[in-house]
Amino acid sequence: MTIYRLIPSAPPEDAGWQLALNHGEVVVRAHSTGEARAVAALEEASIRAHGVPPTTTQVVASAFRNEKLYTVKQDDSGAFDDAGPVRVLRGEFLFPVGYEGLKID
Numbered sequence: 558m559t560i561y562r563l564i565p566s567a568p569p570e571d572a573g574w575q576l577a578l579n580h581g582e583v584v585v586r587a588h589s590t591g592e593a594r595a596v597a598a599l600e601e602a603s604i605r606a607h608g609v610p611p612t613t614t615q616v617v618a619s620a621f622r623n624e625k626l627y628t629v630k631q632d633d634s635g636a637f638d639d640a641g642p643v644r645v646l647r648g649e650f651l652f653p654v655g656y657e658g659l660k661i662d
Contacts, residue, residue: 560637560646561585561593563621566628577620583648586641590629597621600645605652 563583567573580601587593598619620626637646 558586558588558639558641558643560632560639561587561590562630562632563593563597563627564630565620565626567626571626573620573623573626577623577626578652579620579626580648580650583621584632584637584646585644585648586637586639586646587643592643593629594621594627596643597645597648600648601650604650 561584563585565579565581569579578601583597585593585596587596598621601619601621
């Protein structure tokens with residue numbers, strides 16, 4: 558499988574960052590760049606929802622799915638094992654202070 562690096566490509570002042578969070582660089586093992594974007598978005602939504610299954614809207618709204626905010630590059634560094642399941646290998650998903658995640662009543 559291939560290792561991909563999802564890298565923020567828009568400047569911090571880009572209006573797109575008002576609609577989605579910048580989580581910095583994320584490394585994903587996946588079959589394609591599209592799958593890498595989807596896996597990162599799903600991981601972000603899962604963490605944001607505090608274990609509650611994420612909704613489609615949460616995944617689609619992720620900055621990882623936006624080609625203007627994140628670029629995807631193949632990682633040839635050898636730092637990550639290309640064998641194994643599709644998943645996020647490295648990343649830090651940070652949310653604003655006081656963020657409570659999805660509330661279900």
